[in-house]
Amino acid sequence: MKNKFKLNNIEVDVKRNSLKVNGAWVTIEPRTMDVLTYLARYPKQVISQESLFKALWPNTTFSAGAVQRCIAQLRKALNDDAKKPFFIITHTKRGYSLDVTPKSLTVTWISSKYVGWLCLLLVGISLFILRVFDHKSEFQSKHLSPLTTSSSFDHSPVYSANGNELAFIRKNESANQVIVKDLSEGIEHVLLSSYDDYQSLVWGADNENLYFVVRENNTEWVGKLNLNGTLQKVLSVNKPHRIWKVIDDKHFLYYLSVEESVNESANTKLMRLDKNTSEEVVLIASSYEFTPYRISLSHNRDKIAVAGETQFGKLDIRVFAVEERLLSKSLHKMPLGFTEITWSAKDQSIILAHENRLYSLSLDGEIDELPHIGFQRIFNPRGHPTENKIAMSYTHYKTDLVEAKLGQQTINRLIDSIGQDHLATYSPCGKSVAFVSTRNGHSQIFVLQNGQQILIEENPSHENIYRTPVWSNYEDKLFYSLGSALYEYSIPDNQVIKHELPNYFGYVLDVYSDDDNLLVATKRENGVRFERYDLITKTFTSLANSGVNFQATLDQEDNLVFLKDNKLHWGADEYDMSAYSGLDGRFYSLNNKLLFQSKDTIVSFDKTSFETVQTFLPSEAVSLIDVFSNEQLMFVTVAENRAIIAEYEIATQ
Known part of the structure; x- marks a missing residue:
């Protein structure tokens, strides 16, 4: 199967994992593209779930659910109605078939004067590949x-x-x-x-x-x-x-x-x-x-x-x-x-x-x-x-990301992939979401924008991602950490800047209102500290000793907020939290208040009094992970494990 082909009016770019539908490019997961290209290789032939799975992932234990999820994602990307399918047909208890014959895209031919040089180049590349694979791992x-x-x-x-x-x-x-x-x-x-x-x-x-x-x-x-x-x-x-x-x-x-x-x-x-x-x-x-x-x-x-x-x-x-x-x-x-x-x-x-x-x-x-x-x-x-x-x-x-209004059980499913979707945050305007997903076998960073899930960090070295990506206040950048490096991703031009930091740098946690300073966690002398990192001067300013068990954020006035020894530290003030159990240390700033989860309840605090604003979690939800407004609360679902x-x-x- 060629790297580029058409299904009726839809263009398929295999290498880019992209489909051009109604003039707009849609990105799909690599596994989902694997399924599409395999079906396109055998158009109008019925292929069983197990045959499809074994052909694509021969060293992996068969999972019918993985195939079904890829098919569902394909139909969504193709705008193909499962009840009245045009592209992918389900044959009950038999498998699937692609009901459209793929066609090659127009090819631009190389001038004959370059053919000789191209042949020499291909021979050289072939010899190089043979040499490399002759010394492969034992x-x-x-x-x-x-x-x-x-x-x-x-x-x-x-x-x-x-x-x-x-x-x-x-x-x-x-x-x-x-x-x-x-x-x-x-x-x-x-x-x-x-x-x-x-x-x-x-x-x-x-x-x-x-x-x-x-x-x-x-x-x-x-x-x-x-x-x-x-x-x-x-x-x-x-x-x-x-x-x-x-x-x-x-x-x-x-x-x-x-x-x-x-x-x-x-x-x-x-x-x-x-x-x-x-x-x-x-x-x-x-x-x-x-x-x-x-x-x-x-x-x-x-x-x-x-x-x-x-x-x-x-x-x-x-x-x-x-x-x-x-x-x-x-x-x-x-x-x-x-x-x-x-x-x-x-x-x-x-x-x-x-x-x-x-x-x-x-x-x-x-x-x-x-x-x-x-x-x-x-x-x-x-x-x-x-x-x-x-x-x-x-x-x-597997976990999903869902959204609900305060006080309501009904959910809106934001992210639903075959892996763990978590560590998510709303953009400052609430229209986009940055999140971490393991759908491709390891942690990667995505952005949900205009209904499309865009991969912005492939993480080829498979570094673990422990903390949620951080939006800049103007929504033009995302900050995140991999290993001991800080990364700055530019949304408009898809460019990444890598900041090499000292080996005691841990994670980026939040951004200050000037967008020039970050709240970070560092590890010094086997203890974790919260520090302010200046992107301009490249200097750290120590703020507080958090110990080991830590989460932290900034309120709307750039005051540091974190939990330590059953006490909420909010700016210069401390508040006793011993009455609340099941705290994970995460607090969300909203209208000069802090919202947090205690077991199955959601509580609001305004420095004067605590108020239980919700006595239940929405359907399927298990953990509150971000708040944009009373209309937009984001949760992680109960895990399929x-x-x-x-x-x-x-x-x-």
């Missing part, structure tokens, strides 16, 4: 196959020592379950079922017990579960202490102990518990230079991979030698983001799941990215003990 994806197929949320997979069984946790509406699956026979055995919150599942060293963490209101405890279903408590801690990870090694139990304090950095320790004497020893403690937060015991149980954060806000991977009790120097550093670690077969390398990408890190510090495996998000990778396989939780997570366990096989050359 890792190649063979296939991704499901190990579970339930409609629940399956997570925390872990292979037994011989790799014949897989234990995992299944979360559904009726109960949470600990399950062991015989991989050769395909039979699942439910060992435990209750409403308890199970986390961090691991096999015991004897391969006859499972250990996991149970989270309760004020307590967390480690459970030891025999394969016959017998459960006993091994260790428990009370708040503010928590247990992030537990691993068993014959005589000892290792666990990551965390003390979480509001507005202070988490204090983490790698602990070793003697199962016979109950003696506890601190092996690694968080310090100014390194704070551990992920651990993984090697298959031969002689070393522990440790992922942590440096004082400069970088992810750092190290190895702890169990017998010598020594922590290595850094193997590799990369941008901070959501990361999980495991060991590959025979402990040849450390596998990193970092920002929805997979990496293999050798013990010499050499890192290779494993081929991209699809659009779903991945969690809990666990390496097979003897084979080049990784089991992981392969998730579907499910997951299967999938096995990713890697071939080495």
Whole structure:
């Protein structure tokens, strides 16, 4: 199929993911364009959902919903009525067909005097491509196959020592379950079922017990579960202490102990518990230079991979030698983001799941990215003990953006894609919305303008986006942060300016009324501060110490607003907020008042009194994320959240 073709009077530009409908260009998602081009390759032929899916995304677990959503988006872009379709026909229980034969656009031929030079150029490019791909990475994806197929949320997979069984946790509406699956026979055995919150599942060293963490209101405890279903408590801690990870090694139990304090950095320790004497020893403690937060015991149980954060806000991977009790120097550093670690077969390398990408890190510090495996998000990778396989939780997570009037249940759906749409904000005039979406497999920034969703930040390096983009007051710019860089996007000319800032820069939070100063968060000495950054002089001015748990905004008079220690800080004043629970720290300035969400209610505060202005959330809504007026409140919907366990096989050359 050519990169440009016509469907009746509609022009299709495949490379730009665009359709020209009624004289105006409409941008669609890459996956949606993939579906259109495949149907156009076989016009008037009925193609099943599964055939379409496997042809386009062969290494991804089949999802009928993904195909249906692409078809719905295509019909919307083409102005094609599903009840009286002209372009895309639905054949009940059989599939879809494109009922229009595509035609090539007019081609401009090259003058014959340039043909010789063009041939030489093509030969050169071909030789270059062959040379590049002759030195490709040693890792190649063979296939991704499901190990579970339930409609629940399956997570925390872990292979037994011989790799014949897989234990995992299944979360559904009726109960949470600990399950062991015989991989050769395909039979699942439910060992435990209750409403308890199970986390961090691991096999015991004897391969006859499972250990996991149970989270309760004020307590967390480690459970030891025999394969016959017998459960006993091994260790428990009370708040503010928590247990992030537990691993068993014959005589000892290792666990990551965390003390979480509001507005202070988490204090983490790698602990070793003697199962016979109950003696506890601190092996690694968080310090100014390194704070551990992920651990993984090697298959031969002689070393522990440790992922942590440096004082400069970088992810750092190290190895702890169990017998010598020594922590290595850094193997590799990369941008901070959501990361999980495991060991590959025979402990040849450390596998990193970092920002929805997979990496293999050798013990010499050499890192290779494993081929991209699809659009779903991945969690809990666990390496097979003897084979080049990784089991992981392969998730579907979707949220939409909806709008409602104050005091009304009815919603207007603003953004509805196949991924997570969130971190959204109205433009100053309320006619446009900037938001973050994971529809293409990683976080990207879009603008909803005149009914069209425009991609403005592709984020090719897959940096995590933690904060909402910020509009300038004149709506001609958007500010956002990726890694330790600040970006300034010009709406009129689609140009981006990258501001390189010190490594303590964190996020941009708001813009001052002069448009020359930004409210930003910085991380210094393991604490977060709110600061004013001057775009002209390139200088920071410290405003307040927010600690770790932070959100902040500016009111209409540029006063700083944030929550700390159950107190609302509004300019120079403080107000007690202990009467309100479920606060996320976000406040929205409206008519010299602040609006905020407390559980399922919306409250207004004018520095004198609190007023509950709404005692419910609109239909499908779960979280208030911006306010423009009483007529325009924006919410994130309840998430569609499910997951299967999938096995990713890697071939080495």
